[in-house]
Amino acid sequence: MDLDTLRRSVLRRLEADRRAGLTHFPKGEAFALTPVADLGDASAEDVPPAGDGDAGGTHERAAAAGRFAAGMTRDLAAAAEPAPAPTAPAPAAALFEGGANAGNAERSTQPVEERAAALTVLEQTVRGCPRCPELVATRTQTVFGAGDPNAAILFLGEAPGADEDATGEPFVGRAGKLLDDIIKACRLRRDEIYICNVLKCRPPGNRNPSPVEAANCREYLDAQIRIVDPDYIVCWGAVPSKELLGTKLGIGKLRKQFFPYGRAKVACTYHPSYLLRNPAAKKEVWADLKWLFADMGVTL
Numbered sequence: 001m002d003l004d005t006l007r008r009s010v011l012r013r014l015e016a017d018r019r020a021g022l023t024h025f026p027k028g029e030a031f032a033l034t035p036v037a038d039l040g041d042a043s044a045e046d047v048p049p050a051g052d053g054d055a056g057g058t059h060e061r062a063a064a065a066g067r068f069a070a071g072m073t074r075d076l077a078a079a080a081e082p083a084p085a086p087t088a089p090a091p092a093a094a095l096f097e098g099g100a101n102a103g104n105a106e107r108s109t110q111p112v113e114e115r116a117a118a119l120t121v122l123e124q125t126v127r128g129c130p131r132c133p134e135l136v137a138t139r140t141q142t143v144f145g146a147g148d149p150n151a152a153i154l155f156l157g158e159a160p161g162a163d164e165d166a167t168g169e170p171f172v173g174r175a176g177k178l179l180d181d182i183i184k185a186c187r188l189r190r191d192e193i194y195i196c197n198v199l200k201c202r203p204p205g206n207r208n209p210s211p212v213e214a215a216n217c218r219e220y221l222d223a224q225i226r227i228v229d230p231d232y233i234v235c236w237g238a239v240p241s242k243e244l245l246g247t248k249l250g251i252g253k254l255r256k257q258f259f260p261y262g263r264a265k266v267a268c269t270y271h272p273s274y275l276l277r278n279p280a281a282k283k284e285v286w287a288d289l290k291w292l293f294a295d296m297g298v299t300l
């Protein structure tokens with residue numbers, strides 16, 4: 001294990017301890033938005049957008065002005081661990097029990113291979129999901145989610161688009177490329193995060209998910225969150241923010257606050273598709289990410 005990986009796992013553990021005592025929320029029900037109370041002072045209002053210069057302090061960063069991607073990489077190859085032997089998959093029904101690690105202040109200690117096996121079982125269930133007739137009739141395939149089953153951070157998007165429907169992978173279109181740049185700017189790799197959407201099927205014409213569709217898919221999302229059990233959830237855009245938190249507030253009102261969801265801290269920011277239309281908002285997203293990573297003890 002390299003130093004970076006070790007540092008992150010220690011920080012994750014400290015974070016779990018710090019949050020001992022969090023309450024939980026009933027699965028799928030709207031709740032009053034109460035920001036997590038004990039935030040540190042992690043303001044990053046005055047931070048320039050990524051790529052505008054070396055905001056990374058001691059971290060090496062290759063400049064790529066105007067883009068998130070700043071080419072910041074780190075060699076995590078040494079962190080790769082041998083693939084563990086697969087364990088017996090969890091029965092599908094058991095995956096839906098409980099909320100998002102409801103009531104647990106500490107991260108579950110489930111080994112990564114068990115999380116991966118549980119996600120595989122869940123994915124198979126989702127693949128045959130018949131709940132939304134219109135989506136079933138028009139989808140090429142379901143888009144379950146991808147990434148580290150043990151991730152500390154879960155990225156939540158809205159729904160698959162045409163590219164995702166064609167490939168079965170979340171965030172692979174234009175918005176996905178920008179998300180990749182954002183991930184790199186955070187000095188992470190895509191496979192260190194868990195990425196999924198509110199809906200697992202593409203809504204025709206990329207329309208917004210209907211409330212019924214979101215409700216139909218909620219059980220799958222909650223099961224994913226419960227299995228991965230992330231410390232942080234980033235809601236990209238208004239749809240995931242509203243669906244997960246049960247709020248009508250827009251992103252402008254939700255930014256720079258953590259909301260509890262089970263054990264996780266939820267942060268909301270603008271969707272990459274919005275940034276493609278409004279590049280000026282990249283600086284807000286970068287400020288949001290700096291703020292979130294500061295809460296993890298990481299300076300971007």
Ligand code: URA
Pocket residue numbers: 157158159160161164169170171172173175176197
């Ligand atoms: N692709 C996804 O997978 N999700 C989104 O929200 C947008 C594009």
